[in-house]
Amino acid sequence: MDAFDLFRKLGAGAKFDLKRFGQDAARFKTHKPKGTDVSDPFSSIDYFGKASTNKPQEDDCEDGEVLNESEESDAGDKRKRKHEQTDVKTNVKKRKKSKVANIAEPNKPSGGEGISWTSDLDKKILNLQNGDKEKNSLKRLKHLHQEKVNRIRAQHRINVHGCDVPDPLCTFEELQSEYRLHSRILQNLNDAGLDSPTPIQMQAIPLMMHVNKDTSILTLCDCSGKTLAFCLPLLSHLQQPANLGFRAVIISPTRELATQTYRELLRLSDGVGFRVHIIDKASLAAKKYGPQSSKKYDILVSTPNRVIYLLNQDPPALDLCSVEWLIVDESDKLFEEGKTGFREQLATIFLACSGPKVRRAFFSATCTPDVEQWCRLNLDNLVTVNIGHRNTAVETVEQELLFVGNEDGKLVAMRNIINKGFLPPMLVFVQSIDRARELFHELVYEGINVDVIHADRTQQQRDNVVKSFRSGHIWVLICTALLARGIDFKGVNLVLNYDFPTSAVEYIHRIGRTGRAGHHGRAVTFFTENDKPLLRSIANVIKQAGCPVPDYMIGFKKIHR
């Protein structure tokens, strides 16, 4: 297999653009570490290699339809068979693992690669395997313990799937006692007023702490607290600053989200000395991280294309071979296919993380059938965690569908909301950049503090808008999909879907900007005759979140492609 072949396989079935990636592929070949087995350092070969042969099946679901647990049986037989296959695979692995555990020497610490995690209780059981007397009572103890864990998970609606999933964490203090988290970080947490973990943090943190190399984690969570859920184990895992170059990379779909994550990391690691970096401008960063620079950095937060730009320099201005953790935030967006899709960009970055112990974690609020299928097919040792029902909107948001007739009706209804007196801040979502501009010009003369954000504005403008929206100077912010994901504004009171969302997933992301951290929020969605095709799937989401919806909408026929 030559480098091009290899690279094509690594591209996860993404369209292979020879012109664009030829250079990468060639470099990949020359960068192969000397004297190492090909299959070893590039564990990602398996990871992507299967993709080209097992390209995910056409999805049986209707376009944009959310796959609910209850509806899963509706999906085609193909999917079912696939799930069964995966289950069999998991069982085999489970058996293998328990075999390893049985032959392990009782007094040796069981930290080998075969056993990913053993609780204290498990260790006791191993130690006493030959002493039958206490064996039974210990078994009972273990059973009780498992029941307790199950109860905690049920209480917080934590669902896990995969083998060797560690127990949930109940207090942040356990991080210090169990994982030697820097005491200063714990103090920073307390200073920020964070005293107990949210459900996603309870499960994702211990999971990331126990994970082996080559294990991947998929985390689905509609609640806030995701950023902390991966930042804490990351800092805990890196222990302290080291001059090895970047050891962790976090990829976000928008610059705004990257900035937010970066700031969270700074706040969290204050006083510990970790060198956290965000690429503000790739051309500047080229000097900063280039071959001549010393390797005094630890964590990188960035959008994908900036990383790629640096990797494409000759010689590469960024070295990711010491990366131990690769975290993909809002991964469903980043897995989206498109003409110049995020997916190929991710493939390039995965490739560049060529270290021997890369762990990967994917975080997202929603799970498109695409992402899940892809993960199941391509990742070994996949563990998934999801909180609550998958693909549902948060329950703290009061949701409403409003028929406005036609385009003109939207403006009338919008003015109506404003005149009736609304509680700012309000986030208004539109379909395109042009429509964002138009609506802005309509509203700017109304005497309300309104501004607009989209990717065509300069970075300076974007930063300013976000800042003044956070500080309350802007009451109404018109935006495109740019702000749909992950951005955490404190106390957005109303999300207005001025243009109908393009899918149920998009809808869930948009309204997730309100009702955060347990606060009450409201979401109003305008619809016209033209929006009928997607009305049903979104009405379903709203209904499932417990908000009233007219029955006739649910009765609409499913759309088929």
Add this chain to the structure above:
DNA sequence: GTGCTCG
């Protein structure tokens, strides 16, 4: 349709 390098 949206968002992701540089100049």
